[in-house]
Every structure is written in structure tokens, then in C-alpha cells.
Amino acid sequence: MVSGFDGFGPSPFGGAGDFMFSAVPVFIGIIFVAVIIMLIVNGAKYVKNATSTRESTFVRIVSKRMDVRHHSNMNDHNNFSSSHTYYYITLEFENGERKEYLDVKNLYGLVAEGDEGYAAIQGDWIVAFERSIPRQDERSTRY
Incomplete structure (x- = not known):
């Protein structure tokens, strides 16, 4: 054969x-x-x-960034495209250490670089932020 x-x-x-x-x-x-x-x-x-346990600590927000990830699948019959945006906030602690956290509670638009206050951190996530408003005698006299 x-x-x-x-x-x-x-x-x-x-x-x-x-x-x-x-x-x-x-x-x-x-x-x-x-x-x-x-x-x-x-x-x-x-x-x-x-x-992870939730910890609250006094921090300063030093930066924010977005990471946009695109996914697409194109063939003869269907064209499918999607994207997802991840938001990150970098915190500086009182000892000078900085660390970036994933924003899982949509805080990105509510905070600004330079804000100081108490952040609730859970593992690699930032889950809350309460801005500290300086007293009248601590405010800048530039305005």
C-alpha cells in the first residue's frame, strides 16, 4: 500500500x-x-x-494617570472593538515614600494633585479619600 x-x-x-x-x-x-x-x-x-485590611493614613496626592487598553477582533463577519480605562493615583506618605494605587471607587475625578488628606488603602487599591482643609491661619495668602 x-x-x-x-x-x-x-x-x-x-x-x-x-x-x-x-x-x-x-x-x-x-x-x-x-x-x-x-x-x-x-x-x-x-x-x-x-x-486585605483597610488602613487609613495621611497622604498627599502627587500624581494621577490613566491606562487605556484596547481590544479588537476583526474578521470577515464581525468587527468588535472595546477598551477599558484603568485609573491610578500615586500617594506620598509622611515618611516620603510614594506608591501608586489602583482607583477602584472612582476617586480619580474627585481629587487633584497636591491634595492632602486621609486615604483608605486596601491592598493595592485606594478605596476612599477625605481631603483635609487647612485652617484659616495655615492657608496661603496668595489669593
């Missing part, structure tokens, strides 16, 4: 047919495992932050 494609003659893919039929399932399996690992890692980060 001549080697061929299930006995119906030579493979229409040449020698590549056997490779494709063996490599594609492996490739799909690798992608599946990678997606599962990403879900586990992101889920673990969420659980870590959600179960």
Missing part, C-alpha cells in the same frame, strides 16, 4: 498535513493553559486585595 491520506491517495497538504494535525491541538492546548493561568493569577490578586 502506498502511503497516503487514509488510503485515498497522497495527502493534499503534502508532508505538512501530518504536522498541522498534530501541532494545532498542542497550540490550542498551550493557549488554553495560558488563559487559565492568567485567570488564576488575576483572581488571586483580586482576592488578596479584597481580603
Whole structure:
């Protein structure tokens, strides 16, 4: 018997047919495992932050930034595009240390760089901010 494609003659893919039929399932399996690992890692980060104790400390807001991530899927039948914006706020503590936190409570538009007050921090998240208003004798006389 001549080697061929299930006995119906030579493979229409040449020698590549056997490779494709063996490599594609492996490739799909690798992608599946990678997606599962990403879900586990992101889920673990969420659980870590959600179960962390909430701490309140006096801080100064030194910067804010946005991270816009775009996703698109275009094929012959559908064009799908979406984006998600992540908001980050960098805090400076009384000891001079700075750290960036993910804004999960929509504080980004309510605070400004230079604001001072008490921030509620939970893991890698900033969950509340209460601005401290200086007393009359502490206010700048520039105005």
C-alpha cells in the first residue's frame, strides 16, 4: 500500500498535513493553559486585595494617570472593538515614600494633585479619600 491520506491517495497538504494535525491541538492546548493561568493569577490578586485590611493614613496626592487598553477582533463577519480605562493615583506618605494605587471607587475625578488628606488603602487599591482643609491661619495668602 502506498502511503497516503487514509488510503485515498497522497495527502493534499503534502508532508505538512501530518504536522498541522498534530501541532494545532498542542497550540490550542498551550493557549488554553495560558488563559487559565492568567485567570488564576488575576483572581488571586483580586482576592488578596479584597481580603486585605483597610488602613487609613495621611497622604498627599502627587500624581494621577490613566491606562487605556484596547481590544479588537476583526474578521470577515464581525468587527468588535472595546477598551477599558484603568485609573491610578500615586500617594506620598509622611515618611516620603510614594506608591501608586489602583482607583477602584472612582476617586480619580474627585481629587487633584497636591491634595492632602486621609486615604483608605486596601491592598493595592485606594478605596476612599477625605481631603483635609487647612485652617484659616495655615492657608496661603496668595489669593
